[in-house]
Structures are given as structure tokens and as C-alpha cells.
Amino acid sequence: MVLANLSLLPYDILRILTRLIDGAEVVHVLSTCKTLHVYLKDDAIWQDQCARYYVTDRGLFSGETFFFIYSEVVHKYGPLLGLWASDNPYRGSVVEFRLDANAHGITGEVWQFRSGLSAAATQSRHVPNLPGYHRFVTISLSPITRQVQTRWHSYQDNDDSVPFESADRLLSFHVLSATNESQYYYHITGSSRLPDFPDPDQRPWYDDTRGLPRVQTEPAPMSSAVNPSFTPCCPFLYTAQTEAVKPAALSISYNDRRFPDVHAIWGLGAHIGTMFHDLRSFDLNGTIPRPGPLFLSRFYPLRFPSxxxxxxxxxxxxxxxxxxxxxxxxxxxxxxxxxxxxxxxxxxxxxxxxxxxxxxxxxxxxxxxxxxxxxxxxxxxxxxxxxxxxxxxxxxxxxxxxxxxxxxxxxxxxxxxxxxxxxxxxxxxxxxxxxxxxxxxxxxxxxxxHKGRDVASETEDQYACIRRPAGW
Structure with missing residues (x-):
């Protein structure tokens, strides 16, 4: 039998073979017989699996074994590492997850650009600013309990694509299923469809080589109508089902939200350009719109070619x-x-x-x-x-x-x-x-x-949870 022959392979060959498969498959292979089961917690094998996500130093996670690091942190959260782009209406956002020795784990940061192009903000109005990096979450192993701890960091800024920390609600990562919802802008002159993000036919920025974190998957909210059933006196955004299917995506959201089958409406009023942090969906089953669940931004893996x-x-x-x-x-x-x-x-x-x-x-x-x-x-x-x-x-x-x-x-x-x-x-x-x-x-x-970051040259404001690059 193939499995019997596999159990007779020298250790060095077995280790080479396990490098070709992911962690879940390694567990399946090493659980097939008693001979292979001996290697289930072999640290060298799991060091190879951690290296796929650039985790090469056990000291990053309090000196735990590579088997423990992979099973508790890397398997679940390793796919987060890299850049992500959100579909937040009009503005969007970019978040970045990286290994952080100072945090002893993974740090999530949102790119934040200084507003405007004044002389104080940049060398010239013709030259772009480099982003500041606002820390909003850290994922690490507790040296005391040996459990994963996720710490959310709140800060005052104008970016609305990453929710703020709340005293009575905990945030978490979720995966939202594929959706065919598209965004529309309603004005007194009619409705206009915004560009699909990602566009099923043209999405060069989407990195399909990266997976999603192995966290709870939930069905994406769906609208119940194609057009709003009332005519408001101010502009608003809404979603409707279309032919454009977007893939499953990462979501960062409150744990106690609900997804009723309603038409998602976000009343933005006269200050549509500045009120995205108050974004809400509305239940249109009644005559008067009632506040519904929070709008859930979808984050997609952003390609970063070297x-x-x-x-x-x-x-x-x-x-x-x-x-x-x-x-x-x-x-x-x-x-x-x-x-x-x-x-x-x-x-x-x-x-x-x-x-x-x-x-x-x-x-x-x-x-x-x-x-x-x-x-x-x-x-x-x-x-x-x-x-x-x-x-x-x-x-x-x-x-x-x-x-x-x-x-x-x-x-x-x-x-x-x-x-x-x-x-x-x-x-x-x-x-x-x-x-x-x-x-x-x-x-x-x-x-x-944008050629990447030189973290060592960045300055950090720990109180504001932000790192700033030295410049171009």
C-alpha cells in the first residue's frame, strides 16, 4: 500500500514531502498510522509550515514550540499577513498585517494619509504623501495562559473602514461568503451604480494566491429588493443584487450584529462625504426606515508585486x-x-x-x-x-x-x-x-x-498608535 510505503520513508525524505502540503494535510498524513504519528509534533516539520508565513523565530511568540505556534496562531491567522483592500463606499481603505517583534505577534494597521496637500503636509502638492500606519489590532500568545489574545486598539481618526473599539462590544474577524451585492448612489435625478470592487472581469489588484484566515464563515447579508421602496429627500447609498459576484472576503465587525433579509440602505444626508463613520443600513419593510445592522466592509487580499x-x-x-x-x-x-x-x-x-x-x-x-x-x-x-x-x-x-x-x-x-x-x-x-x-x-x-516599508526607519507615536515613515 502507498501509506505503508510512506511510513518506511527516511525522516529527511518525509520532511521534504511535508513541505509540499499545508498544515491540515500534514496532520492527516501523520495521523494515518502509529509509525507516522510519532512525527505529529515534530518541531522541524512545523518549523517548515511556519516558515510559509515568514515565522522563523520562536522568540516572536514567547519561545513556544513551532508546533504550538502553528496550531494556535499561524494556522488560523497566518493568511492575514499582507495587504487588504476594503470595499467601503467611495473611499475604500488599505489595511496591513505584519509580524511585529515588539508586539510579540501579528499587528494589524490601517493606512492613513494626512488630509489635504498643504505645504505642511507634503513637499509639494504635486507629490503624494506616504501613509502613516495606525495600529488597530495585535494578535499574540499570552506568556501566562498560553492562549491567543486579540487586543483591539481604538484611536481618533477619519478612517471609517475599521470599526472603533467599544467598551461593551468585542470585535472579531469573520469571513463573509461570496455575494452578488453591488453599491448604488441614489440622487433625486435617479440611481447610479458604483464600480464593482472587485470587478469580476477586471481585478488585477486582487491576489488570488492568498487564502482567507481560518475563522468563522458567515453568509453575506443580502438585500430584498432591486430599488428602494421609498423616495427620500436626500442622497443615500444602497445595495442591490446584480450579476457581479464578489468572492468571499474578510470582515472586521462586532460580534452581536444580525443579518436580517432587508434592503441595505445607508442614509448619509447632506454630509455624504464626511459621515461614513456613522454608516448604518436601514430596514425598509415598514413605511419609515428603521436603523438596521452595521454595514460590513469586505476586505480582499491586495496584490503586492515585487x-x-x-x-x-x-x-x-x-x-x-x-x-x-x-x-x-x-x-x-x-x-x-x-x-x-x-x-x-x-x-x-x-x-x-x-x-x-x-x-x-x-x-x-x-x-x-x-x-x-x-x-x-x-x-x-x-x-x-x-x-x-x-x-x-x-x-x-x-x-x-x-x-x-x-x-x-x-x-x-x-x-x-x-x-x-x-x-x-x-x-x-x-x-x-x-x-x-x-x-x-x-x-x-x-x-x-510604493515599494514596501522600512519599519526600522519609522518613528512611532505609541499614544496615538501610529507609525510614520521617514519620507521618500
Whole structure:
């Protein structure tokens, strides 16, 4: 028999084989007979499993064995490690989970950008800010009880995608099942569907190689109607079932919420752009809307390619090396996160918003240019200050293109959306400059590649639970 032969394998070969399967499969294999069961708690085997999640030092978890670390922490929470993007309406958010020696475990942080682009907040309104990292949760092993302890950290900020700590309610991680709910914005002129996030047909930022944490899975809430059954006097957001299916996702939420089968409505009133932290759904079964359960943001694994960009001055420059996470400044909204990728079919470079604003929300393409539309220096508008700011006097080595950008009025209503002309310049392996020529020829934002963090160089405000990078 195969299993009998497997039990006769030398230990070194057995260890190599266990590296090829995940922890649950290791347990199944080593539980098939008494001979293999001897290795069930072999620390070297579980060291290999922990290494999949970059846990290589037992000291990170109070010196426990790798078997204990994997079974109590890594198996359940290891898939959290990395970046996640939420579907919070319009704005979205990015959260990051990383191994943290100071916390003796896993730390979860939300990316927070300083509001606005004032001179005090950044070197120039043309340059994006690096995010600050607000700690909101730590997961560690108690050295006393040897149990997993999850500590939620509250702080005062304007990001609403991660719930605040509450004295009488505990937060927890959940997995929400797949859903076909899409978000709509209702205005007196009608309803407009917001970009699906993720879009089933175009989601280059979604990392399908990562799994979800092994926590409780719950059915996603579902709306009961396609259109709201009442006409309010102010704008609001609602969800409705569509053809677009979104995959299962991580949720960070209160433990005592309920999911009634109602149409999810969030009354935002006149301050729609600033009241997301008060987001509520409403039960429309009655004539007057009644407050319903909290809206549950869905967090999806965000791809972070370890791409090294090519020098755009080289003849062998490859457009695919632009793919990755980029940061860009927007005049009235501050720094936003984008995912730049190549649409091979259209031969087009696109920058999709991972975080957005009330004009152009997450999931929309901010700007794009076709590789066939490369320009020569003499074809650029010489009268624009933005041209000189972006391209300078020596424009020969730069790759410049004619492209398009997305603009919209407040709310991203269909009748307010439009495309405008832009000029894009690949200035270096890690910088793209874009002139929104028809809007403001003097504004030449520089989009910069996010290449990861240097945690050692960051400064920490322990009282505010925030770490700030040194700068570009």
C-alpha cells in the first residue's frame, strides 16, 4: 500500500514531502498510522509550515514550540499577513498585517494619509504623501495562559473602514461568503451604480494566491429588493443584487450584529462625504426606515508585486514592470492608492483606484494611456507650466504618451462622468507624471511606486498608535 510505503520513508525524505502540503494535510498524513504519528509534533516539520508565513523565530511568540505556534496562531491567522483592500463606499481603505517583534505577534494597521496637500503636509502638492500606519489590532500568545489574545486598539481618526473599539462590544474577524451585492448612489435625478470592487472581469489588484484566515464563515447579508421602496429627500447609498459576484472576503465587525433579509440602505444626508463613520443600513419593510445592522466592509487580499521597474530610457523597457501599487496626489482629496497594470488586450497602461473619493471612487480607472500613443517632445503643449514641471527641458529620454483620465461631479452619477485628455510620462522606474491638461495645466501630479516599508526607519507615536515613515 502507498501509506505503508510512506511510513518506511527516511525522516529527511518525509520532511521534504511535508513541505509540499499545508498544515491540515500534514496532520492527516501523520495521523494515518502509529509509525507516522510519532512525527505529529515534530518541531522541524512545523518549523517548515511556519516558515510559509515568514515565522522563523520562536522568540516572536514567547519561545513556544513551532508546533504550538502553528496550531494556535499561524494556522488560523497566518493568511492575514499582507495587504487588504476594503470595499467601503467611495473611499475604500488599505489595511496591513505584519509580524511585529515588539508586539510579540501579528499587528494589524490601517493606512492613513494626512488630509489635504498643504505645504505642511507634503513637499509639494504635486507629490503624494506616504501613509502613516495606525495600529488597530495585535494578535499574540499570552506568556501566562498560553492562549491567543486579540487586543483591539481604538484611536481618533477619519478612517471609517475599521470599526472603533467599544467598551461593551468585542470585535472579531469573520469571513463573509461570496455575494452578488453591488453599491448604488441614489440622487433625486435617479440611481447610479458604483464600480464593482472587485470587478469580476477586471481585478488585477486582487491576489488570488492568498487564502482567507481560518475563522468563522458567515453568509453575506443580502438585500430584498432591486430599488428602494421609498423616495427620500436626500442622497443615500444602497445595495442591490446584480450579476457581479464578489468572492468571499474578510470582515472586521462586532460580534452581536444580525443579518436580517432587508434592503441595505445607508442614509448619509447632506454630509455624504464626511459621515461614513456613522454608516448604518436601514430596514425598509415598514413605511419609515428603521436603523438596521452595521454595514460590513469586505476586505480582499491586495496584490503586492515585487517588481523592479525598468529604466524607461532603455530600448528594452518592458511596460509590465510598471505593475504594482502606486500613490498619487489629488488636489482636493489628498493622496490615494492606485494599482497600475497592463491591459494586454488593449495594449494599455491603466491606473485603477484602490482607494478613491466622492468624485471618482475606488474601482474606477483614474487614468490610462495606450502604448501606441507615444509622443515626441515637440508634440507636447509647450505653453503649459505643468509640462515644464513634469518633463523639464530635457524631454528626449522620457517616455511620454497621450492618454485619458476619469473625472466626475460629486457622487459619480452617470450623467456627471466624463473622460478628459491627459499626458503621461514614465519618468523613472518608480515615477509616472501625469498632466491633466484640460483641467489645470499647472497641476502635474507625480505618481510614485510604493515599494514596501522600512519599519526600522519609522518613528512611532505609541499614544496615538501610529507609525510614520521617514519620507521618500
Amino acid at each position: 517588481t523592479v521597474g525598468d529604466n524607461p530610457a532603455d530600448d528594452g523597457w518592458r511596460p509590465s514592470t510598471l505593475e504594482g501599487i502606486w500613490l498619487g496626489p489629488y488636489v482636493t482629496h489628498g493622496t490615494e492608492v492606485l494599482y497600475v497594470y497592463v491591459d494586454e488586450a488593449a495594449r494599455e497602461i491603466r491606473a485603477m483606484k484602490v482607494t478613491g473619493d466622492m468624485n471618482v471612487p475606488q474601482g474606477a480607472v483614474s487614468w490610462a494611456f495606450r502604448l501606441e500613443d507615444r509622443l515626441h517632445p515637440h508634440e507636447l503643449p509647450r505653453d503649459a507650466d505643468g509640462t515644464r514641471l513634469s518633463f523639464g527641458d530635457d524631454q528626449d529620454p522620457l517616455r511620454t504618451y497621450r492618454g485619458w483620465g476619469t473625472i466626475s461631479g460629486h457622487g459619480y452619477m452617470e450623467e456627471l462622468r466624463a473622460r478628459t485628455n491627459v499626458y503621461a510620462c514614465v519618468a523613472s522606474p518608480d515615477e509616472i507624471r501625469v498632466i491633466w491638461y484640460d483641467l489645470d495645466p499647472t497641476f502635474a501630479p507625480r505618481y510614485k511606486r
